[in-house]
Structures are given as C-alpha cells and as structure tokens.
Amino acid sequence: xxxxxxxxxTTLGCVPDAATPNDVVALPLCVTGFQPNARLSVRLGAIxxxxxxYLYDGSLAPFxxxxxxxxxxxxxxxxxxxxxxxxxxxxxxxxxxxxSRAHLDPDSLMVDDSLAGVIARPGVSIAAxxxxxxxxxxxxxAVRGLFTPNKMPRSTPVSRELPPxxxxxxxxxxxxxxxxxxACFDSWIGSWESTP
Amino acid sequence: MPGTFLAESMDSSGRIAVEDGYxxxxxxxxxxxxxxxxxxxxATLLFCAYWLIATSAPNVPARDCFTGIGAKDTLRVxxxxxxxxxTPQVPSCQGLDGLVNDAALTFTLSQGPRSESAGCYGYETQxxxxxxxxxxxxxxxxxxxxxxxxxxxxxxSSSRSSGCRGTWSIILEPDFxxxxxxxxxxxxxxxxxxxxxxxxMDVAQAQFCDGVFSQTGxxxxxxxxxxxSITAVTP
Numbered sequence: 001x002x003x004x005x006x007x008x009x010t011t012l013g014c015v016p017d018a019a020t021p022n023d024v025v026a027l028p029l030c031v032t033g034f035q036p037n038a039r040l041s042v043r044l045g046a047i048x049x050x051x052x053x054y055l056y057d058g059s060l061a062p063f064x065x066x067x068x069x070x071x072x073x074x075x076x077x078x079x080x081x082x083x084x085x086x087x088x089x090x091x092x093x094x095x096x097x098x099x100s101r102a103h104l105d106p107d108s109l110m111v112d113d114s115l116a117g118v119i120a121r122p123g124v125s126i127a128a129x130x131x132x133x134x135x136x137x138x139x140x141x142a143v144r145g146l147f148t149p150n151k152m153p154r155s156t157p158v159s160r161e162l163p164p165x166x167x168x169x170x171x172x173x174x175x176x177x178x179x180x181x182x183a184c185f186d187s188w189i190g191s192w193e194s195t196p
Numbered sequence: 197m198p199g200t201f202l203a204e205s206m207d208s209s210g211r212i213a214v215e216d217g218y219x220x221x222x223x224x225x226x227x228x229x230x231x232x233x234x235x236x237x238x239a240t241l242l243f244c245a246y247w248l249i250a251t252s253a254p255n256v257p258a259r260d261c262f263t264g265i266g267a268k269d270t271l272r273v274x275x276x277x278x279x280x281x282x283t284p285q286v287p288s289c290q291g292l293d294g295l296v297n298d299a300a301l302t303f304t305l306s307q308g309p310r311s312e313s314a315g316c317y318g319y320e321t322q323x324x325x326x327x328x329x330x331x332x333x334x335x336x337x338x339x340x341x342x343x344x345x346x347x348x349x350x351x352x353s354s355s356r357s358s359g360c361r362g363t364w365s366i367i368l369e370p371d372f373x374x375x376x377x378x379x380x381x382x383x384x385x386x387x388x389x390x391x392x393x394x395x396x397m398d399v400a401q402a403q404f405c406d407g408v409f410s411q412t413g414x415x416x417x418x419x420x421x422x423x424x425s426i427t428a429v430t431p
Contacts, residue, residue, distance in 0.1 A: 160359035
C-alpha cells in the first residue's frame with residue numbers, strides 16, 4: 001500500500017469531527033408529568049455514589065474520574081436548587097428522548113442552550129440546565145441535571161433501591177497553563193422542597 | 197454513552213465544545229471537508245482493523261494442552277485452601293458465592309471450534325454446580341493467550357443481602373507453565389501437579405453485603421484456591 005496516500009487518509013481520519021448545531025434535534029421528553037414551565041425545587045441530600053445507601057446508577061456520572069467540586073458553585077448537601085423548565089426538549093441525533101431544558105433560579109452562570117450532553121434515558125432524565133460564565137475567576141461551563149433513577153420521581157426513597165430523585169452537577173474549565181480541560185463532578189440524593 | 201458532559205475544546209470566550217455529537221457554538225463551514233473527514237474516519241478504521249489483524253492475530257491453531265478427558269466432559273473439582281505462594285493484591289471474597297475451602301464445583305465442559313491463538317485449545321463451561329447466587333454468561337472460548345482449561349464470566353447477586361451484587365469470573369488452570377508440546381490431564385491434579393481455581397468478583401456496592409467487607413463502594417475481590425482433586429463425573 002502506498003505510504004503517502006495512506007498517511008493522508010489516516011491523518012484526515014484523526015481530525016476531530018466538529019460538532020454542529022444541526023446535530024441537535026427536537027425530541028420527546030424523557031419524563032412527562034411536569035408542567036412545561038414548572039419550578040422544581042429540590043433539596044440536595046447525601047452524596048449519591050457507590051457508597052450510598054441507595055442502589056447506585058453509575059451511568060449518571062462521567063465515565064472518566066473527576067474530583068468533587070467541593071461546593072465551589074454553592075451546590076452542596078443542604079442547599080436547594082430550583083430547575084425552571086422551559087418545555088423544550090432537544091438532544092442528540094439517535095437519542096430517543098431528551099431531558100427538558102431548564103435554567104436554575106438563581107444561577108451565577110448565564111444560561112447556555114447551545115450546550116448539551118446530559119444523558120437522555122426514557123423515564124429517568126427530567127431536566128438539564130446548562131450554563132456558562134465566570135466562576136472563581138475562570139471561564140466555566142456547567143451542566144446541572146435532575147434525574148429519577150427509579151422512574152418514580154414522587155415516590156419515597158427506599159434503602160438499597162434506586163432513588164426517586166438525583167441531582168448531578170459537572171463543572172468544566174480550561175487550565176490557563178496547560179490548556180487542558182478540567183472537570184469536577186458531584187451527585188446528590190434529592191428531595192422535593194414542595195411536591196410539584 | 198455514559199456520562200454527562202463530554203468536553204473536547206474550549207474557545208476563546210470560554211464556551212466548551214462537547215464531542216458527543218452536538219452543541220456548542222461551532223458552525224459547519226465546509227460540508228465537503230466534513231465529508232472528507234468522514235471518509236477519512238472510515239478509512240482509518242478500516243486501516244486500523246487491517247493493521248490489528250495483520251500484526252497481532254496469531255495464525256496458528258490453538259494447541260492441544262489437555263489430555264485425559266473427552267471433548268465433552270463433566271469434572272468435579274474440590275477446592276483446597278488458598279494459594280499461599282502468592283500475595284493477594286485484593287481482598288478475599290469471603291465465600292460470598294459459596295467458594296470456600298473443601299467446596300466442590302462441578303463443571304460441565306465442551307470444546308467448541310478450535311480457535312487460532314497462542315494459547316491452549318480450552319473448553320467452554322456450559323454450567324457450574326456448587327456456586328451460590330451466580331448466573332453464568334453465555335459460554336465462550338478461553339482467552340487467546342491462556343493456558344486455562346476453562347474460563348467463564350458471570351454475574352453474582354446475593355439472595356441473602358439485597359443489593360450485594362457484581363460481576364463474577366472463574367478460571368480453572370494448571371498452576372505451572374506448560375511446555376510447547378506438553379499435555380497435562382486435569383485428572384492428575386494433586387499437590388505435586390498443582391491446579392488452581394481463581395475466582396474474581398467486582399462488587400458494585402460492598403456495603404450491601406452485610407458486614408462481609410469493611411469498605412464501602414465498588415470493591416474487587418479475588419480468591420486463588422489450590423485444587424485438591426479433579427475427577428470425571430460419570431453421567
């Protein structure tokens with residue numbers, strides 16, 4: 001096989017494929033039963049991980065290892081987050097559904113609906129709020145997701161079973177020195193502040 | 197794909213591009229280039245597949261390492277104590293699945309098609325009697341490089357402790373290097389001709405195993421048993 005054409009083809013194949021807005025499509029909501037503009041206020045409880053009292057669904061976490069964000073955006077056990085749904089459900093081509101787009105109220109970051117990425121699973125993914133802005137002096141992107149792993153968001157949590165409500169948050173920023181993207185992640189057992 | 201937010205790059209305004217197929221501020225400017233890249237991706241994949249096959253796939257049939265048993269056979273394996281010659285790297289599984297000293301496992305084995313590999317022509321395990329709360333995965337050939345008589349994967353889910361579950365695997369193999377032309381009979385297993393059973397588990401949430409483990413969360417455990425004896429079971 002000629003080396004030069006092979007090298008060209010190989011190099012082209014290694015160029016990362018740029019994502020395009022065209023790849024985002026309207027999809028049915030993964031979880032129905034909430035009003036399109038509902039305000040979903042959730043209190044963050046215990047950390048939800050493999051050491052949790054509840055059956056852990058690791059697919060809600062990044063597949064790569066990330067440290068805790070240690071509450072640097074204010075989200076930590078005991079705090080209350082409010083997802084305000086906007087009724088839109090857009091996601092990746094190939095997904096069967098999408099979490100409802102939402103924004104947090106309040107939120108120190110700007111809503112950014114061009115972002116995407118929360119896992120979309122029928123019956124599980126309730127809402128996703130994406131944000132961009134400056135956090136602790138560095139440009140940061142954030143995704144905040146609301147899930148119902150047991151597919152019954154209004155049920156009572158039962159030890160050793162999938163929980164009814166989980167909140168996840170991932171922050172990403174670029175290290176100014178190495179230019180590498182860094183991330184942190186946390187997930188919590190959630191409980192409704194008021195039943196929606 | 198599991199995960200939530202797969203960033204690939206960040207532009208000057210700090211917006212992050214994710215790589216799972218959508219998002220982010222970028223716009224497609226050159227459709228032809230995109231198609232070229234897709235062709236490039238496909239060509240690269242084909243080339244990589246060719247390369248892997250051409251350079252790493254052994255082209256010799258798996259060799260015969262085992263004698264004394266038929267192409268289909270049922271073996272009763274009595275476990276002995278732990279192999280003290282090797283320092284455990286992970287904790288013991290504490291007999292969660294019934295594998296303890298003096299336990300007897302009955303393997304139903306069959307040889308499938310001979311694969312091309314640098315290892316032994318092993319056996320597929322159709323079933324194992326003697327374990328607790330283990331469901332075997334579909335039988336498959338032994339690992340390409342393995343000298344094992346048989347290896348099999350499965351899943352463990354405790355019937356006593358809700359939520360205590362994980363992946364499970366077992367290997368039955370001679371505990372010595374086999375010469376290139378050497379054949380051994382599992383029926384000769386003894387203290388002089390050592391065989392081992394290595395069973396590994398990946399427990400998803402160890403705290404649900406009700407005091408078996410001191411740590412919480414995901415835990416890998418393993419036991420390496422010396423085999424007391426292997427005998428053929430008459431159907």
